[in-house]
Amino acid sequence: MTTVRLGIIGVGSMGAFHLRNLLDKKVQRVTVTAVCDIDPAKLAAYPDCAHFTDSAALIRAGVVDAVLVVTPHYAHTTIGIDALQNGLHVLVEKPISVHVADAQKLIAAHTSPTQVFAAMFNQRTDPHYAKVRALIQQGELGELRRVNWLITNWFRTQAYYNSSAWRATWGGEGGGVLLNQCPHNLDLLQWLCGMPAKVRAHCFFGKYHAIEVEDDVTAYLEYANGATGLFVTTTGETPGTNRLEITGDRGKVVVENGTITFHRTVASVKNFCMSDPSLFGTPEVWQVQIPAHDSGGQHVEILQNFVNAILDGTPLVAPAEEGIHSVTLANAMLYSAFTDRTVTLPLDAAAYARKLQELIATSTLTKAAAPKAAADLAGSFNKA
Numbered sequence: 001m002t003t004v005r006l007g008i009i010g011v012g013s014m015g016a017f018h019l020r021n022l023l024d025k026k027v028q029r030v031t032v033t034a035v036c037d038i039d040p041a042k043l044a045a046y047p048d049c050a051h052f053t054d055s056a057a058l059i060r061a062g063v064v065d066a067v068l069v070v071t072p073h074y075a076h077t078t079i080g081i082d083a084l085q086n087g088l089h090v091l092v093e094k095p096i097s098v099h100v101a102d103a104q105k106l107i108a109a110h111t112s113p114t115q116v117f118a119a120m121f122n123q124r125t126d127p128h129y130a131k132v133r134a135l136i137q138q139g140e141l142g143e144l145r146r147v148n149w150l151i152t153n154w155f156r157t158q159a160y161y162n163s164s165a166w167r168a169t170w171g172g173e174g175g176g177v178l179l180n181q182c183p184h185n186l187d188l189l190q191w192l193c194g195m196p197a198k199v200r201a202h203c204f205f206g207k208y209h210a211i212e213v214e215d216d217v218t219a220y221l222e223y224a225n226g227a228t229g230l231f232v233t234t235t236g237e238t239p240g241t242n243r244l245e246i247t248g249d250r251g252k253v254v255v256e257n258g259t260i261t262f263h264r265t266v267a268s269v270k271n272f273c274m275s276d277p278s279l280f281g282t283p284e285v286w287q288v289q290i291p292a293h294d295s296g297g298q299h300v301e302i303l304q305n306f307v308n309a310i311l312d313g314t315p316l317v318a319p320a321e322e323g324i325h326s327v328t329l330a331n332a333m334l335y336s337a338f339t340d341r342t343v344t345l346p347l348d349a350a351a352y353a354r355k356l357q358e359l360i361a362t363s364t365l366t367k368a369a370a371p372k373a374a375a376d377l378a379g380s381f382n383k384a
Contacts, residue, residue: 004089004307007034007064009055009079011042012164014093015070018299019046027303029311034063055079059086066116066310068303069093072166073174077102080320081109089116091306094183096323098174099356100331100349103324110321116309118302121318123184124191125296128255132246133192135253135262135290142249142268147193147221147229153240154181154233161211168211170359176205176213177235178330186326187318189231193246195325196221196229198344203337208236212365219333231333251285260290 006022008015015037022032023046035043036052043051052058055075059067059082066089069079077097083090084106096119097103110117123129135141154177166172173179178186201219208215215236221229234240244255251264265272266284276283297304301317308314331352332343338355 001065001311002029004030004310005033005063005065006030007036007052007058007067008032009036009058009067009069010071010075011035011037011046012070015068016042016045018068018070018303021300021303026300027307030303030307034058034061056082059083059088065089066091066306068120072164072172073098073179074102074172077106080106084109084111084115084117087112087115089306089310090320091116091118091120091303092320092323093120094187094323095179095327095330096320097327098179099353100324100328100347101353103327104349107321107324116306116316117320118306118309118316119318119320119323120299120302121184121187121323122296122298122302123188124317125298125301127292127294127296128258128260129188129192130296131260131290131292132244132253132255136192136246136248140262140264141246141251141253143225144193144223144227144246144248146227146245146247147189148243148245149185149189149229149231150241150243151182151185151231151233152237153242154235155238155240156181156209156215156235158209161209168209168213169365170212170356170363171365173213174356175330175334176211176215177233178203178214178217178333181235182217182233183323183326183330185231185233186329187323189229190325190329191322193227193229194223195328195345197224198222198342199329199332199336200342201333201336203334208234212363214334214337217333219336258292260292262288262290264288 008019032049034050034052035046036055036058037043038053040053050063067083069076069092071079073095076092080090080092097106161168168176199219199221201217203214204216205214206212216234219231246253249269254261264286269283272283305317309316328347332345332347335352336343
Protein backbone atom coordinates (compact mmCIF):
# COMPACT_ATOMS: atom_id res chain seq x y z
CA MET A 1 0.00 0.00 0.00
CA THR A 2 1.35 3.43 -0.96
CA THR A 3 -1.78 5.48 -0.32
CA VAL A 4 -4.31 5.10 2.48
CA ARG A 5 -7.96 4.98 1.43
CA LEU A 6 -9.77 6.86 4.18
CA GLY A 7 -13.45 7.00 5.08
CA ILE A 8 -14.92 9.82 7.16
CA ILE A 9 -17.80 8.77 9.41
CA GLY A 10 -19.72 11.87 10.45
CA VAL A 11 -19.55 15.02 8.32
CA GLY A 12 -20.95 17.58 10.73
CA SER A 13 -18.88 20.60 11.72
CA MET A 14 -15.73 18.71 12.77
CA GLY A 15 -16.05 16.07 10.07
CA ALA A 16 -16.34 18.81 7.44
CA PHE A 17 -13.31 20.54 8.98
CA HIS A 18 -11.20 17.39 8.64
CA LEU A 19 -12.48 16.84 5.10
CA ARG A 20 -11.41 20.32 4.04
CA ASN A 21 -7.88 19.65 5.25
CA LEU A 22 -7.80 16.28 3.50
CA LEU A 23 -9.34 17.45 0.23
CA ASP A 24 -6.98 20.45 0.20
CA LYS A 25 -4.10 17.93 0.22
CA LYS A 26 -2.71 19.14 3.54
CA VAL A 27 -2.14 15.50 4.43
CA GLN A 28 0.02 13.42 2.11
CA ARG A 29 -0.41 9.83 0.88
CA VAL A 30 -4.09 9.60 1.75
CA THR A 31 -7.26 9.75 -0.35
CA VAL A 32 -10.78 10.19 0.98
CA THR A 33 -12.73 7.47 -0.81
CA ALA A 34 -15.93 7.40 1.27
CA VAL A 35 -18.03 9.62 3.50
CA CYS A 36 -20.84 8.65 5.83
CA ASP A 37 -23.56 10.57 7.66
CA ILE A 38 -27.08 9.77 8.80
CA ASP A 39 -28.15 12.96 7.00
CA PRO A 40 -27.73 12.25 3.26
CA ALA A 41 -27.99 15.95 2.43
CA LYS A 42 -24.55 16.50 4.00
CA LEU A 43 -22.94 14.06 1.59
CA ALA A 44 -23.80 15.97 -1.58
CA ALA A 45 -20.85 18.31 -1.07
CA TYR A 46 -18.46 15.40 -1.69
CA PRO A 47 -19.35 14.03 -5.14
CA ASP A 48 -16.02 12.27 -5.69
CA CYS A 49 -16.48 9.96 -2.69
CA ALA A 50 -18.69 6.94 -2.15
CA HIS A 51 -21.70 7.90 -0.03
CA PHE A 52 -23.09 5.96 2.94
CA THR A 53 -25.76 6.69 5.50
CA ASP A 54 -24.87 3.65 7.60
CA SER A 55 -21.40 3.27 9.11
CA ALA A 56 -21.66 -0.53 9.09
CA ALA A 57 -22.16 -0.46 5.33
CA LEU A 58 -19.12 1.74 4.78
CA ILE A 59 -16.97 -0.43 7.04
CA ARG A 60 -17.90 -3.55 5.05
CA ALA A 61 -17.86 -2.05 1.56
CA GLY A 62 -14.19 -2.72 0.86
CA VAL A 63 -13.56 0.85 -0.29
CA VAL A 64 -11.46 2.05 2.66
CA ASP A 65 -8.37 0.95 4.56
CA ALA A 66 -9.03 3.24 7.51
CA VAL A 67 -11.75 5.39 9.05
CA LEU A 68 -11.87 8.65 10.95
CA VAL A 69 -14.79 8.58 13.39
CA VAL A 70 -16.24 12.08 13.90
CA THR A 71 -19.72 11.30 15.25
CA PRO A 72 -21.48 12.27 18.48
CA HIS A 73 -19.60 10.80 21.40
CA TYR A 74 -21.42 7.57 22.22
CA ALA A 75 -21.03 6.29 18.67
CA HIS A 76 -17.24 6.52 18.97
CA THR A 77 -17.40 3.25 20.89
CA THR A 78 -19.85 1.30 18.77
CA ILE A 79 -18.46 2.41 15.41
CA GLY A 80 -14.86 2.14 16.57
CA ILE A 81 -15.37 -1.44 17.73
CA ASP A 82 -17.10 -2.36 14.48
CA ALA A 83 -14.28 -0.89 12.39
CA LEU A 84 -11.54 -2.55 14.44
CA GLN A 85 -13.27 -5.93 14.35
CA ASN A 86 -13.50 -5.64 10.57
CA GLY A 87 -9.78 -5.05 10.17
CA LEU A 88 -9.69 -1.30 9.53
CA HIS A 89 -7.26 1.22 10.95
CA VAL A 90 -9.11 3.68 13.18
CA LEU A 91 -8.62 7.31 14.16
CA VAL A 92 -11.28 8.44 16.62
CA GLU A 93 -12.14 11.98 17.66
CA LYS A 94 -11.97 12.91 21.33
CA PRO A 95 -13.18 11.66 23.71
CA ILE A 96 -12.55 8.08 22.64
CA SER A 97 -15.67 7.13 24.64
CA VAL A 98 -18.06 8.82 27.05
CA HIS A 99 -17.37 6.61 30.05
CA VAL A 100 -14.63 4.27 31.23
CA ALA A 101 -16.57 1.02 30.72
CA ASP A 102 -17.10 1.92 27.06
CA ALA A 103 -13.47 2.96 26.66
CA GLN A 104 -12.38 -0.40 28.04
CA LYS A 105 -14.54 -2.23 25.50
CA LEU A 106 -13.25 -0.09 22.63
CA ILE A 107 -9.63 -0.65 23.61
CA ALA A 108 -10.23 -4.40 24.03
CA ALA A 109 -11.40 -4.54 20.39
CA HIS A 110 -7.93 -3.50 19.25
CA THR A 111 -6.28 -6.90 19.14
CA SER A 112 -4.13 -6.79 16.01
CA PRO A 113 -0.62 -5.27 16.25
CA THR A 114 -0.81 -4.41 12.55
CA GLN A 115 -3.88 -2.22 13.03
CA VAL A 116 -3.24 1.45 13.80
CA PHE A 117 -5.58 2.85 16.45
CA ALA A 118 -5.17 6.56 17.23
CA ALA A 119 -7.01 9.43 18.91
CA MET A 120 -7.40 13.03 17.77
CA PHE A 121 -5.49 14.67 20.64
CA ASN A 122 -4.16 17.42 18.43
CA GLN A 123 -2.87 19.59 21.28
CA ARG A 124 -0.11 17.05 21.89
CA THR A 125 1.50 18.59 18.80
CA ASP A 126 1.77 22.00 20.53
CA PRO A 127 5.48 22.72 21.14
CA HIS A 128 4.65 24.31 24.51
CA TYR A 129 3.35 21.09 25.97
CA ALA A 130 5.94 18.92 24.25
CA LYS A 131 8.76 20.98 25.76
CA VAL A 132 7.21 20.99 29.24
CA ARG A 133 6.84 17.21 29.01
CA ALA A 134 10.49 16.90 28.07
CA LEU A 135 11.51 19.02 31.08
CA ILE A 136 9.52 16.77 33.40
CA GLN A 137 10.69 13.50 31.88
CA GLN A 138 14.32 14.61 31.92
CA GLY A 139 14.06 15.40 35.63
CA GLU A 140 14.64 19.13 35.26
CA LEU A 141 11.69 19.95 37.53
CA GLY A 142 12.47 17.27 40.07
CA GLU A 143 9.71 15.45 41.87
CA LEU A 144 6.23 16.83 41.21
CA ARG A 145 4.77 18.92 44.03
CA ARG A 146 1.83 20.82 42.62
CA VAL A 147 -0.01 21.43 39.36
CA ASN A 148 -2.55 24.19 38.77
CA TRP A 149 -4.42 24.60 35.50
CA LEU A 150 -6.86 27.45 35.07
CA ILE A 151 -8.48 26.85 31.69
CA THR A 152 -11.43 29.20 31.31
CA ASN A 153 -11.04 30.27 27.68
CA TRP A 154 -13.49 27.64 26.39
CA PHE A 155 -16.35 30.19 26.28
CA ARG A 156 -19.43 29.01 24.39
CA THR A 157 -22.72 30.78 23.70
CA GLN A 158 -26.18 29.33 24.10
CA ALA A 159 -26.39 29.31 20.29
CA TYR A 160 -23.48 26.87 20.25
CA TYR A 161 -25.38 24.44 22.47
CA ASN A 162 -28.54 24.93 20.41
CA SER A 163 -26.70 24.16 17.16
CA SER A 164 -27.12 20.37 17.45
CA ALA A 165 -29.76 18.37 19.31
CA TRP A 166 -27.21 15.96 20.78
CA ARG A 167 -25.14 18.66 22.43
CA ALA A 168 -25.19 19.21 26.19
CA THR A 169 -27.46 16.26 27.01
CA TRP A 170 -26.59 13.20 29.08
CA GLY A 171 -27.79 10.89 26.34
CA GLY A 172 -26.38 12.84 23.43
CA GLU A 173 -23.01 14.03 24.65
CA GLY A 174 -22.60 12.37 28.03
CA GLY A 175 -21.40 15.54 29.69
CA GLY A 176 -20.46 19.14 29.07
CA VAL A 177 -17.14 20.96 29.25
CA LEU A 178 -15.34 17.87 30.59
CA LEU A 179 -16.51 15.64 27.72
CA ASN A 180 -16.41 18.13 24.87
CA GLN A 181 -13.77 20.82 25.32
CA CYS A 182 -11.54 19.54 28.11
CA PRO A 183 -10.64 16.05 26.89
CA HIS A 184 -7.67 17.89 25.39
CA ASN A 185 -6.61 19.46 28.68
CA LEU A 186 -7.29 16.33 30.71
CA ASP A 187 -5.22 14.31 28.24
CA LEU A 188 -2.37 16.80 28.47
CA LEU A 189 -2.61 16.90 32.27
CA GLN A 190 -2.02 13.16 32.57
CA TRP A 191 0.48 13.17 29.67
CA LEU A 192 2.57 15.69 31.57
CA CYS A 193 2.03 14.80 35.22
CA GLY A 194 0.62 11.29 35.27
CA MET A 195 -2.67 10.19 36.80
CA PRO A 196 -3.69 11.33 40.27
CA ALA A 197 -4.68 8.87 42.98
CA LYS A 198 -7.72 10.81 44.19
CA VAL A 199 -10.15 13.38 42.77
CA ARG A 200 -12.56 15.72 44.55
CA ALA A 201 -14.60 17.95 42.28
CA HIS A 202 -17.38 20.49 42.40
CA CYS A 203 -19.36 20.67 39.17
CA PHE A 204 -22.17 23.08 38.35
CA PHE A 205 -24.80 21.93 35.86
CA GLY A 206 -26.36 24.54 33.60
CA LYS A 207 -24.85 27.36 35.65
CA TYR A 208 -24.37 29.70 32.70
CA HIS A 209 -26.44 28.05 29.96
CA ALA A 210 -29.82 26.39 29.49
CA ILE A 211 -28.28 22.89 29.48
CA GLU A 212 -28.41 19.85 31.79
CA VAL A 213 -24.69 19.05 31.88
CA GLU A 214 -21.70 20.69 33.57
CA ASP A 215 -20.45 24.06 32.36
CA ASP A 216 -18.33 24.99 35.40
CA VAL A 217 -15.85 22.73 37.23
CA THR A 218 -13.33 23.07 40.05
CA ALA A 219 -11.42 19.88 40.88
CA TYR A 220 -8.79 19.05 43.50
CA LEU A 221 -6.30 16.27 42.73
CA GLU A 222 -4.03 14.20 44.95
CA TYR A 223 -1.09 12.20 43.58
CA ALA A 224 0.47 9.09 45.06
CA ASN A 225 3.65 10.95 46.05
CA GLY A 226 1.71 13.61 47.99
CA ALA A 227 1.63 16.19 45.21
CA THR A 228 -1.63 18.07 44.75
CA GLY A 229 -3.39 19.76 41.87
CA LEU A 230 -6.19 22.12 40.98
CA PHE A 231 -8.07 21.99 37.69
CA VAL A 232 -10.58 24.76 36.92
CA THR A 233 -12.61 25.10 33.73
CA THR A 234 -15.83 26.59 32.38
CA THR A 235 -17.58 27.50 29.14
CA GLY A 236 -19.36 30.46 30.75
CA GLU A 237 -16.56 32.90 31.49
CA THR A 238 -14.93 35.51 29.28
CA PRO A 239 -12.34 36.90 28.96
CA GLY A 240 -10.85 33.57 29.85
CA THR A 241 -7.47 32.44 31.07
CA ASN A 242 -5.29 29.52 30.07
CA ARG A 243 -2.51 29.26 32.64
CA LEU A 244 -0.72 26.03 33.47
CA GLU A 245 1.68 26.03 36.42
CA ILE A 246 3.65 22.94 37.45
CA THR A 247 5.86 23.05 40.53
CA GLY A 248 8.52 20.52 41.44
CA ASP A 249 11.46 20.14 43.80
CA ARG A 250 13.68 22.12 41.38
CA GLY A 251 11.38 25.02 40.60
CA LYS A 252 8.28 25.64 38.52
CA VAL A 253 7.27 26.02 34.91
CA VAL A 254 4.48 28.34 33.76
CA VAL A 255 2.77 28.16 30.38
CA GLU A 256 0.62 31.17 29.49
CA ASN A 257 0.02 33.45 26.51
CA GLY A 258 2.22 31.40 24.22
CA THR A 259 5.29 31.50 26.45
CA ILE A 260 7.07 29.04 28.74
CA THR A 261 8.80 30.45 31.81
CA PHE A 262 11.01 28.12 33.84
CA HIS A 263 11.82 29.33 37.36
CA ARG A 264 14.71 26.97 38.14
CA THR A 265 16.05 26.66 41.69
CA VAL A 266 19.81 26.21 41.84
CA ALA A 267 19.37 23.66 44.64
CA SER A 268 16.79 21.09 45.58
CA VAL A 269 14.04 22.86 47.52
CA LYS A 270 13.70 19.87 49.85
CA ASN A 271 17.42 19.76 50.61
CA PHE A 272 17.64 23.52 51.05
CA CYS A 273 14.67 23.51 53.41
CA MET A 274 16.26 20.89 55.66
CA SER A 275 19.87 22.09 55.58
CA ASP A 276 20.00 25.88 55.23
CA PRO A 277 20.70 27.59 58.60
CA SER A 278 18.88 30.85 57.77
CA LEU A 279 15.40 31.54 59.11
CA PHE A 280 13.97 33.14 55.98
CA GLY A 281 16.33 32.06 53.24
CA THR A 282 15.28 30.72 49.86
CA PRO A 283 17.35 28.99 47.20
CA GLU A 284 18.64 31.04 44.32
CA VAL A 285 16.31 31.00 41.32
CA TRP A 286 17.17 31.35 37.65
CA GLN A 287 14.37 32.52 35.36
CA VAL A 288 14.56 31.10 31.86
CA GLN A 289 12.31 31.87 28.90
CA ILE A 290 12.02 28.70 26.83
CA PRO A 291 11.25 29.26 23.14
CA ALA A 292 8.26 27.36 21.75
CA HIS A 293 7.13 28.72 18.42
CA ASP A 294 3.67 28.41 16.84
CA SER A 295 0.97 25.93 17.88
CA GLY A 296 2.22 22.81 16.12
CA GLY A 297 0.58 20.88 13.31
CA GLN A 298 -2.60 20.24 15.30
CA HIS A 299 -5.28 18.18 13.47
CA VAL A 300 -3.28 17.95 10.26
CA GLU A 301 -0.23 16.64 12.10
CA ILE A 302 -2.29 13.97 13.87
CA LEU A 303 -3.82 12.91 10.56
CA GLN A 304 -0.41 12.77 8.87
CA ASN A 305 1.00 10.82 11.81
CA PHE A 306 -1.91 8.35 11.49
CA VAL A 307 -1.16 7.85 7.78
CA ASN A 308 2.58 7.53 8.43
CA ALA A 309 1.92 4.94 11.13
CA ILE A 310 -0.11 2.87 8.67
CA LEU A 311 2.35 3.13 5.79
CA ASP A 312 5.70 3.34 7.59
CA GLY A 313 5.15 2.10 11.14
CA THR A 314 5.82 5.56 12.57
CA PRO A 315 5.09 5.74 16.33
CA LEU A 316 1.79 7.44 17.13
CA VAL A 317 1.64 10.85 18.74
CA ALA A 318 -1.62 9.91 20.43
CA PRO A 319 -2.35 6.17 20.72
CA ALA A 320 -6.08 5.69 21.31
CA GLU A 321 -5.42 3.42 24.29
CA GLU A 322 -4.11 6.45 26.15
CA GLY A 323 -7.48 8.15 25.65
CA ILE A 324 -8.92 6.20 28.57
CA HIS A 325 -7.02 8.44 30.98
CA SER A 326 -8.85 11.64 30.03
CA VAL A 327 -12.17 9.76 30.11
CA THR A 328 -11.29 8.49 33.59
CA LEU A 329 -10.50 11.99 34.85
CA ALA A 330 -13.72 13.45 33.40
CA ASN A 331 -15.81 10.61 34.83
CA ALA A 332 -14.11 10.85 38.23
CA MET A 333 -14.77 14.59 38.46
CA LEU A 334 -18.43 14.14 37.58
CA TYR A 335 -18.85 11.15 39.89
CA SER A 336 -17.28 13.10 42.73
CA ALA A 337 -19.81 15.88 42.19
CA PHE A 338 -22.72 13.43 41.90
CA THR A 339 -21.78 11.60 45.12
CA ASP A 340 -20.35 14.61 46.99
CA ARG A 341 -17.22 12.72 47.98
CA THR A 342 -13.62 12.08 47.02
CA VAL A 343 -13.17 9.45 44.30
CA THR A 344 -10.19 7.10 44.51
CA LEU A 345 -8.74 5.89 41.24
CA PRO A 346 -9.06 3.53 39.47
CA LEU A 347 -12.68 4.58 39.05
CA ASP A 348 -15.48 2.06 39.56
CA ALA A 349 -16.44 2.00 35.87
CA ALA A 350 -19.64 -0.01 36.38
CA ALA A 351 -20.89 2.32 39.13
CA TYR A 352 -20.31 5.37 36.95
CA ALA A 353 -22.07 3.72 34.00
CA ARG A 354 -25.10 3.01 36.21
CA LYS A 355 -25.17 6.64 37.35
CA LEU A 356 -25.03 7.80 33.75
CA GLN A 357 -27.93 5.53 32.88
CA GLU A 358 -29.94 7.07 35.73
CA LEU A 359 -29.23 10.56 34.45
CA ILE A 360 -30.37 9.61 30.97
CA ALA A 361 -33.51 7.92 32.27
CA THR A 362 -34.53 11.06 34.16
CA SER A 363 -33.35 13.53 31.50
CA THR A 364 -35.97 15.87 30.08
CA LEU A 365 -33.89 16.40 26.96
CA THR A 366 -32.27 13.15 25.84
CA LYS A 367 -35.15 11.19 24.35
CA ALA A 368 -36.71 14.22 22.68
CA ALA A 369 -33.54 15.95 21.56
CA ALA A 370 -31.17 13.10 20.78
CA PRO A 371 -32.97 9.81 20.18
CA LYS A 372 -30.27 8.40 17.88
CA ALA A 373 -27.54 9.09 20.42
CA ALA A 374 -29.68 7.61 23.18
CA ALA A 375 -30.10 4.48 21.07
CA ASP A 376 -26.34 4.27 20.59
CA LEU A 377 -25.92 4.51 24.35
CA ALA A 378 -28.47 1.78 25.01
CA GLY A 379 -26.74 -0.47 22.49
CA SER A 380 -23.41 0.27 24.08
CA PHE A 381 -24.61 -0.67 27.56
CA ASN A 382 -26.38 -3.78 26.24
CA LYS A 383 -23.08 -5.02 24.80
CA ALA A 384 -21.28 -4.56 28.13
